[in-house]
Amino acid sequence: MGTRDWDATTYDRVSGPQQAWAREQLERLELNGDEIVLDAGCGSGKVTALLVEMVPRGKVYAVDVAPSMVEHTRAALGDSVAAFCQDLTELELPEQVDAVFSNATFHWIPDHPKLFASLASVLKPGGRLVAQCGGFGNIDSFRVLADEVAASGEFASYFVGWKGPWNYAEAQITAERLEAAGFVEVETWLEPKPTPLEEPAEFVRTVCLVRHLDLLPAELHERFVDAVLARTGEPLVLEYVRLNMTARRGDA
Numbered sequence: 001m002g003t004r005d006w007d008a009t010t011y012d013r014v015s016g017p018q019q020a021w022a023r024e025q026l027e028r029l030e031l032n033g034d035e036i037v038l039d040a041g042c043g044s045g046k047v048t049a050l051l052v053e054m055v056p057r058g059k060v061y062a063v064d065v066a067p068s069m070v071e072h073t074r075a076a077l078g079d080s081v082a083a084f085c086q087d088l089t090e091l092e093l094p095e096q097v098d099a100v101f102s103n104a105t106f107h108w109i110p111d112h113p114k115l116f117a118s119l120a121s122v123l124k125p126g127g128r129l130v131a132q133c134g135g136f137g138n139i140d141s142f143r144v145l146a147d148e149v150a151a152s153g154e155f156a157s158y159f160v161g162w163k164g165p166w167n168y169a170e171a172q173i174t175a176e177r178l179e180a181a182g183f184v185e186v187e188t189w190l191e192p193k194p195t196p197l198e199e200p201a202e203f204v205r206t207v208c209l210v211r212h213l214d215l216l217p218a219e220l221h222e223r224f225v226d227a228v229l230a231r232t233g234e235p236l237v238l239e240y241v242r243l244n245m246t247a248r249r250g251d252a
Helices: 008-014 016-026 046-054 065-078 112-122 140-150 154-160 172-180 199-210 210-214 217-230
Strands: 036-040 059-064 080-086 096-101 123-134 184-196 237-249
Touching: 008 065, 016 046, 016 096, 016 123, 016 184, 016 237, 036 046, 036 123, 046 059, 046 065, 046 096, 059 065, 065 080, 096 112, 112 123, 112 172, 123 154, 140 154, 140 184, 140 199, 140 217, 154 217, 172 184, 172 237, 199 210, 199 237
Parallel strands: 036 059, 036 096, 059 080, 096 123
Antiparallel strands: 123 237, 184 237
16 A cells, blocks of 8 residues: 655646646636635645745634645645645545635546535535646556556566556546536546656656655666667656636536
């Protein structure tokens, strides 16, 4: 089992693509400035800081399952947010929120029906959900190469029977799951986002291969990353596919 923790400091530096996607999403999150907002999967806090700016008379709760991410967010944003280390499928907030925002997080969660029910439970009736995560087909070619390396040579024994933790869902099934959890006005769609990387080794080590490296001893980490990158060629462009979703919690 992986630790589910991250290298928050490196992620904060290399997560430019995720931050760019978040800024696009924030344009869909209409706020008056006095709302209570949940950042569901806050990461290192850079996107959380943007939410804080959007609700100068409101409040932001930041939640992540990774202790290092929560610590980084608290250190970066101080008293401007209330940050909690929690599993998003088992949320416990001090109060219900007006809006839930999430970026690049839901694909790490195996049980989407349970996730959406949890999010609905912390939303006020009529509250908004705006989220984006990896969707069906996300970085498929890169993951195939990583699997080939994992099944080869000195790495193979560490990956016997292992299945990756990603949940890259399709738009239609996601809409159905949101509606089953009590959401209305649901819209979901897939969006290709091919992304060139400025620091490919650091990025894939910290983001794409983070759970692979959980299974390997430290002395094999660099060799594994190098072996994967040797198969991708240069420049590395990751064929990201984003799953967008907007919805409102029903009034019932």
